[in-house]
Structure formats: structure tokens, C-alpha cells
Amino acid sequence: MLDIKFIRENKDQVKKATSDKQLDPSLVENALGLDEKRRDLMKEVEGLRTLRNTYASEKNIEKGKETKKSLQKIEPKLKEIEKQLLELLYKIPNVVSEDTPVGKDESENKVVRKWGEKPKFDFTPKDHLELGIALGIIDTEMAAKVSGARFNYLKGDAVLLQNALHQFALSVLTDEKKLKEISESVEKGYSSKPFIPVIPPLFINPDVYTKMARLSPETEIERYAIPRDNQYLIGSAEHTLGPLHMDQTLNEKQMPLRYFAFTPAFRREAGSYGKDTRGILRQHQFDKLEMESFTTPENGEKEQNFFVAIQEYLMAELKIPYQVVAICTGDIGGPDYRQIDLDSWMPGQDKYRETHTSDYMTDYQSRRLNSKVKIKDETEFVHMNDATAFAMGRTIIAIMENYQKEDGSIEIPKVLQKWMGKSEILSKA
Numbered sequence: 001m002l003d004i005k006f007i008r009e010n011k012d013q014v015k016k017a018t019s020d021k022q023l024d025p026s027l028v029e030n031a032l033g034l035d036e037k038r039r040d041l042m043k044e045v046e047g048l049r050t051l052r053n054t055y056a057s058e059k060n061i062e063k064g065k066e067t068k069k070s071l072q073k074i075e076p077k078l079k080e081i082e083k084q085l086l087e088l089l090y091k092i093p094n095v096v097s098e099d100t101p102v103g104k105d106e107s108e109n110k111v112v113r114k115w116g117e118k119p120k121f122d123f124t125p126k127d128h129l130e131l132g133i134a135l136g137i138i139d140t141e142m143a144a145k146v147s148g149a150r151f152n153y154l155k156g157d158a159v160l161l162q163n164a165l166h167q168f169a170l171s172v173l174t175d176e177k178k179l180k181e182i183s184e185s186v187e188k189g190y191s192s193k194p195f196i197p198v199i200p201p202l203f204i205n206p207d208v209y210t211k212m213a214r215l216s217p218e219t220e221i222e223r224y225a226i227p228r229d230n231q232y233l234i235g236s237a238e239h240t241l242g243p244l245h246m247d248q249t250l251n252e253k254q255m256p257l258r259y260f261a262f263t264p265a266f267r268r269e270a271g272s273y274g275k276d277t278r279g280i281l282r283q284h285q286f287d288k289l290e291m292e293s294f295t296t297p298e299n300g301e302k303e304q305n306f307f308v309a310i311q312e313y314l315m316a317e318l319k320i321p322y323q324v325v326a327i328c329t330g331d332i333g334g335p336d337y338r339q340i341d342l343d344s345w346m347p348g349q350d351k352y353r354e355t356h357t358s359d360y361m362t363d364y365q366s367r368r369l370n371s372k373v374k375i376k377d378e379t380e381f382v383h384m385n386d387a388t389a390f391a392m393g394r395t396i397i398a399i400m401e402n403y404q405k406e407d408g409s410i411e412i413p414k415v416l417q418k419w420m421g422k423s424e425i426l427s428k429a
Helices: 004-009 011-020 026-058 061-091 128-135 141-147 157-173 176-186 206-211 238-245 297-318 364-369 392-402 414-420
Strands: 110-115 224-226 231-233 249-251 257-266 285-295 322-326 338-346 351-362 372-375 378-381 383-391
Touching: 004 011, 004 026, 011 026, 026 061, 110 297, 128 392, 157 176, 157 257, 157 285, 157 297, 157 383, 157 392, 157 414, 176 297, 206 231, 206 238, 206 364, 238 257, 238 285, 238 364, 238 383, 285 297, 285 392, 297 322, 297 338, 297 351, 297 383, 297 392, 297 414, 322 351, 338 392, 351 364, 351 392, 364 383, 383 392
Parallel strands: 249 372
Antiparallel strands: 110 322, 224 231, 257 285, 285 383, 322 338, 338 351, 351 383, 372 378
């Protein structure tokens, strides 16, 4: 959430960001109104507490009792106002960076740059599902009977391909030498500190999910709830990586702290009814390798640029054509200060599709989580970034469709062959 002091001092900026994110700017005025009431009540409470202490020192029992009664009436009012204010602050989105495009929806996202040449085929390319069924490595039909729509079985070489992607990403994220090459492209001398691998919980408590700004009355419909245990299944590894330092104060010398996790992710996809129902592009359950980091405020945006550079390195090594996209205000997440996506070329659909995202939150999440860093003699909230290393299903789609051959076999990208133990997935024909 935003600091109420920041909102007071930057009211117009916060209102504009709220409006640009397609939310009601009156939230800001309402919050400021409650803040004014809160501050008035706090002054009254502080005055009464001073009087109470004075009467206690003077042993004026009668006046002391009167003051205590006044406090007992006003303190619950203050508590209720503070509760209402916090609820409003949770609804006000983060402000956005200067380079975030202003737009109403995804149609106004801005392509920043492109990399790679689209493959040219001497035949009509097939989509991943047609290829996967013929190769016997993707089965959505049986998965629909067993689990319902938007589930799938990956089998055989598709599983080996996913494992190879995992090993490839792990080899990059834990190698300081490789990370230094990438970080130097962002800024000379920028930190090349490796990522710490983590196996995080797949369950999350509602209060922590709310503090992560990933659970609200508006987004709850997208989450898989487990009512008996009052818990949720995570929609991404960052949902339980982000709270790793909840209620902690870190030291500047520890910064940046970088983590990555390879987990299943669970999403109801309630807002995408009838969209991308073919194949494995948009599923209720999928596997994803996610990066998360904690930095000092001054390095927050550099860290996001570093994350994007890692994403570009991974896809360039796979030789998958891609475009980098700045997400506009109408499509960006509420907690995001800046969002950059990477879309990969998918010949079977004849279009670029999102395979990666990176979210820079500033201190929006850490303020709710109470995650801080001590810098010299000052204590500040850390700045947080999260980003995709590989969304496995979508990356497998991109490889299958870009590396397909006329007979339906799939060439394996050279960088993955040592983990696959083969150079191609052969057609059964």
C-alpha cells in the first residue's frame, strides 16, 4: 500500500494513477477524509492521555476517572477509523513509473523492442496441440475426463523438455559468471549476486495473501480456496516467496536478496471464459519458475531491468523470437509501479503471445508485509520485484511450434540437448 503521508503530499499523482488503472479516484479523497478524522482523534486522545497522567501525578482521583471514561469512549472510535482507513489504503493502487504508457487496456501496451527472426517454413506450420497429440506427448482429452477443462497430461519427451528447461534456468540463475555478463548489460558494476533456490509452500494463509496484494474481493474469484482449512493454493511461486522476510529488518549489506522457485501454479481463469481453450496455453494448473528479489529503494528499477535482461538471455539462448512490451496503465496490476512483459513468437497461432512478465512493486507490498532494510542509520521498506524465468507450458509451446519439422518431429534447441540427451523429438509416422 501507499504511505498515507505520500498520498497527502502527492494527491493529484495518486488520483491520476488510480484513474489510469481504471479504478475510482474517489478512493483517494475518501482516504484523505478518514486520515483527517484519524489525526483529529489522535490529537484528542493524546491530549486526554496527557491529562490522565497529570491527574495521576496530582493524585486527583475524581478527574482521573472522568478522563479515563472520556478515553474509553474515544479510543474505540479511533480504532474503527484506523481500520476503515487501512481498508481504503489497501484498495488504492500503486502509482506508476514515468515510462509506463497510459492506456485503457492491453491494446495500448507498447512494444519496446524485438529480437530474432521468425522461422520460415516450406509447409503450413501446425499448432502445439496438433503436434503434441501426434507425438503422444500432450493429452488434454483424458485430462478433461479426469479433472475437467483446462487441465492436461504432459508425457514422455514433453516432460524431459520441461526438465531440461528447469536445468537450463537453474544453471543460469546460480552462476555468478553468467549473471555478471547479464548484469553488465544493465549497468556496469551492477550486482551479479546469484539467486538462492527455494522450495516454498503451495498453500498460503488469507491474511498473508492479502498483504501480498494478491487477494482482494475483486481477485478472490481467480484463487483456489480451501475453506475447511481457511487457506488458498498459490497462483505463482512469488505469492509465498514474497513474504519470506515478513516482519523482518534486513541489513543493507545483504542486498540484493534474490530467490527463485519452481512450483505448480493454480488459477481459476474465471475472467477468461472461452479464451485460449485449445491446448495448454491457459490452464488451471501449470508449472512455472519464478524469480523474486528484495533490494534497496535506489536499486529497485535497475533490478527489474536485470530481471528482464535474464528473460531475454534465456529466450535468446533458446533462439525463440520475442518482443519486449511495456504494459499500459489499464492492463498493469494494481500493486505494480512498472510492468514489462516478454511475448514469444508462436507460429501455430501466427502471433506473439505472452510468456514472461516482470513486476516492480516499489515498497507497495513490503509496507503491508512490514519487510524493511536498515541503510546506515535509517530504516526503510525494501523494494520488491518478481518475474517469470520460465512458464513451462508456454515455453514448451514456443519451442514445439518454432522448431517443428514437416514430418511433425521437433528439433531440440541446442542449449537444451545435453539435458534432453537427444537432438530431436521424433515423429511416430
